[in-house]
Amino acid sequence: MSSPTQVRASHILLKHTGSRNPVDSYRNKQVTRSKQDAIDGIEQIKSQISSHEDFVRLAQEFSECRSAANGGDLGVFGRGQMQQQFEEAAFALQVGELSGLVDSDSGIHIILRLG
Known part of the structure; x- marks a missing residue:
């Protein structure tokens, strides 16, 4: 099976x-938590999904990205549009699959592949 060129x-x-x-x-507020606190927070959030x-709720x-307004939905994106760690994780997921913790320059994520 070939790798997708875009995912949602x-x-x-x-x-x-x-x-x-x-x-x-x-x-629009300053973040003061440590990296370990962010990891612990994401793990706690993930356990509730x-x-x-x-996920949307x-x-x-909790999400500290503008996409929170849309339930975290980033829409469709192709390779080279996201930070490498995020992109690799998103493209590796099957539709409907939830990632493990993803550490990028932006912070700690969990990703749900929608399409």
Whole structure:
């Protein structure tokens, strides 16, 4: 099977003080948590996800990306459009699959592949 050239994915992002832009861009507030606290937070959020509806609700409540307004939905993107770690994880998922923790320059993510 050939690799897709585009995917559609949602994510939940928790930033930390070492993130490239440690500001919650959805709520416009400074992020002061450590990287370990971001990892712990994402693990706790992930443990609450048992459906797509849970993911959307938790993204709206906790994600520190502007995509939180859309339940974390980033839309369709191709290779080279996202940070490498994020892209590799998103393209490796099957449709409907939830990633493990993904560490990028932006922070700690979990990714749900939508298409």
